[in-house]
Amino acid sequence: MLLNMLCLSALPAAMVFAAPASTAATTNATSTASSIQKPELNLKSAVLIEPTTGQVLYAMNADEPLPPASMTKMMTEYIVAEQVKQGKLKWTDKVTVGRNSEETIGSRIFLAEGDVHTVEELYIAMAVGSANDATVALAEKVSGTEQEFVKLMNKTAQEMGMKTAYFINATGLDKADMPEDFRPDTDKEDVMSAMDAAILGKHIVTDHPDYAKYTSIQSYKFRERDKAPIINYNWMLESNKSIPNFKAYAYPGLDGLKTGHTQNAGNCFTSTAVRNGERLIGVVMGADSEAHRFTETKKLLDYGFDNFEVKQAVAGKSKVEGLDSVPVKKGVGTSVGVVTDGDVSFIVPKGAEAKSVKFTTKLESADGLVAPIKKGTKVGTITYTYKADGIDKAQTKTVNLVTSEEVEKGGWFRLFFRAIGEMFSDLFEGIKNLF
Incomplete structure (x- = not known):
């Protein structure tokens, strides 16, 4: 008690x-503290946190549940990595692709029913190329069906303390865009607040510190016969500073985590970057273009790194x-x-x-x-x-x-004589108080 x-x-x-x-x-320190100006962001919501303390440095509509699009895949990434960590899966395990994967649309690597790939190959396709079909295949590998996996996603979200997150699939697709035979019997859609996305990002970077092994891959050739490799949708990777098309967006120390886009969600991004040994996690939701989500993320991260530190x-x-x-x-x-x-x-x-x-x-x-x-x-x-x-x-x-x-x-x-001493001490104290 x-x-x-x-x-x-x-x-x-x-x-x-x-x-x-x-x-x-x-x-000077007092002057600096009093002159801190929060960035003005043109977004539906945003949040910036420091993961070791959990401290929120910036919040704008941070608790509003919104469609997260492919940021949903962060939960799939976390669960699969956790299964490997616990020894329930191996990166080298073979995965046989089912019909649900084959019929999944949107961002994909065109898997066919019966194809066989390793867990790691599919994980990279999901983390780098946001491949919906690879994501579904992994979900079915873990739980048998995508909807059984969704139950695990929602359970994990509750355990993490995510207050608004609710998932209906492993990918972030709208229900209407899922294969008809595999749609859940619900009128709900995937939702997640910016704060919940940040909490999920915090668990990824702290529970699986090797996450960047996959999220920082710039491109990946999934099959030898593929004419072109999968290109990472995250233009802000620090390693992109030498890539002509992306160098204007490359951000020092940035190595993850996940982009997202649907018509309903707009453009979203959960980012993480480290500078001078300190890491921040930023989330932007509802940007009006791919480039916009990255320019707003830069404002958010710069605000944190330029104005605050952990002591x-x-x-x-x-x-x-x-x-x-x-x-x-x-x-x-x-x-x-x-x-x-x-x-x-x-x-x-x-x-x-x-x-x-x-x-x-x-x-x-x-x-x-x-x-x-x-x-x-x-x-x-x-x-x-x-x-x-x-x-x-x-x-x-x-x-x-x-x-x-x-x-x-x-x-x-020892205890006997201590008790006698305490008894006489109490007795003398009582007598003293009489006078």
């Missing part, structure tokens, strides 16, 4: 971000002001030290000093612990809160409070 609210205080100097080196630096507020294994230890019963010692079990980082304006970081603590028991106690035993939680200039909402991060050392159970002789 979380019973004991112990402390609400500004962090001590040892636990906040390092102060600027000079008064001039402080002045550590609290190192792991730090002591907490006002809570150095908790009482221990039946132990060799009568108390045990308490520390944080992980570090805490926040997004701050570039060059700014983080001020007024506060925290609250909660203990699981008001009565303390009972020996024996192992080092690292959880005793409660601590929640840090920080409001940064240029970011609308305060940031919070909760970590566990754990014991800093082991406490062995005391022997009966």
